[in-house]
Amino acid sequence: MVLQIPPIQKEPNVIWEPLPDDYILPDDPVENIQQRSLAAALTDALGSAGFILPEMLIGSNFGLVATINKKIIVKAPDWFYVPQVQSVAVDVIRRSYTQNLEGAAVAVVMEFLSDTEGGELSVRSTPPYGKLYFYERILKVPTYVTYDPYEPSLEVRCLQNEQYTLQQADTNGRFWIPELELFLGIWRGERLCQTTNWLRWWDREGNLLLWSQEKVEQERQRAEQERQRADILAAKLRELGIDPNTLS
Template identity: 85%
Template sequence: MVLQVHPTQKEPTIIWEALPADFILPDDPVENIQQPTLAAALTDALGATGRIQPQMLIGSNFGLVATVNNKIVVKAPDWFYVPQVQPVAFGVIRRSYTQHLEGAAVAIVMEFLSDTEGGELSVRSTPPYGKLYFYERILKVPTYVTYDPYEPNLEVRCLQNGQYTLQQADANGRFWIPEVELFIGIWQGERLCQTTNWLRWWDKEGNLLLWSNEQAEQERQRAEQERQRADILAAKLRELNIDPDAIA
């Protein structure tokens, strides 16, 4: 399915320029308590499995900037990924990102649950611009993910011939995200004492990417198993009148 923007609309004039230092960025609260935790979980799994490199930019509720028809436009998606950005000077805090000026184009954008006029599927082509219109026609983000954890409902759109096309899930209900060479899908369970429908990553072999707390628990269990095996071996040696400490 392709969401159409009216063909007679005039193409916007887009300029990639730095955000002025005195520009006041939006400081709106998140629309849902789960938005930050969903975003953090996605990033945590990538970091825990060594998939985040220094040149990448991954953010949440962070301003993506474009100057459209001489007007600065900023959208702050719930999660986004840029494969290559220019480093900032030591001590400088990056407060926004302008693609093509500061690095590569934004590769993935995700939005979680919204029913406002500027919602995830809005194609409004005039200020304040709908999110789908901005990501599709202005930033031209290759992969756009929308997710409602309460349904739960996951949709993935890929840019094809300048327009977003809704993708079909595989037999496991997951979607291939080529920009990170991973599948994304819904997983119900607990993380940090919160049980919900999480978005999670799987590799191309179908292995779930573990969160850092899951890796820590896996390591704890492994260490416990090693200790138990050592205790059993020590007990058998003592049965043979062999001091296990003497051969350690």
């Protein structure tokens, strides 16, 4: 009897090199209209709350680059966050991002689930590489989020001992994202005439981070309430024979 010994898989040789100017980036269409909307809503809430700083890089369907065993590999997550990147010239359009070369490591990646080959939970360790393998073993992203808006189902994996570990939601069904110091959870409602299961942020105290349109509406309601109070006060003064217009 011959003992079968499984081959030892070599650790990939990863280097961080600039993407060649003539490299043709994939231009695959998103798989459904909700992907862009979900990503835009996440970024909009951060911007509205003042969380986005000039040195950060937040993107959607944007190429993250690594050279593995002398082969350029590009993955374009549905949403990602890098805390600090090098600035580029005003007239330069950033085509992609190579961590450790252009700035800090990617801190958070999100993928909205699909049924495609080499998908969001694939651990394929050969080209074209599964996304989970790429984020866990190559980029070593600390927090990897996968979301299915149709279930809806939200999973958060954090890198522990070089492997992803599924995290448990809190009593509100939300997950703490340490890199942003915010909670992430599911919220069903309407944004821009689209009703669905959105991913949303909450702060440490449990306050929902509002979208820009919600903040505008909140300010409109506050101004309307102030106007109504002023009108009531003016009416009472007139009942007392006092002209409110003469008061300073």
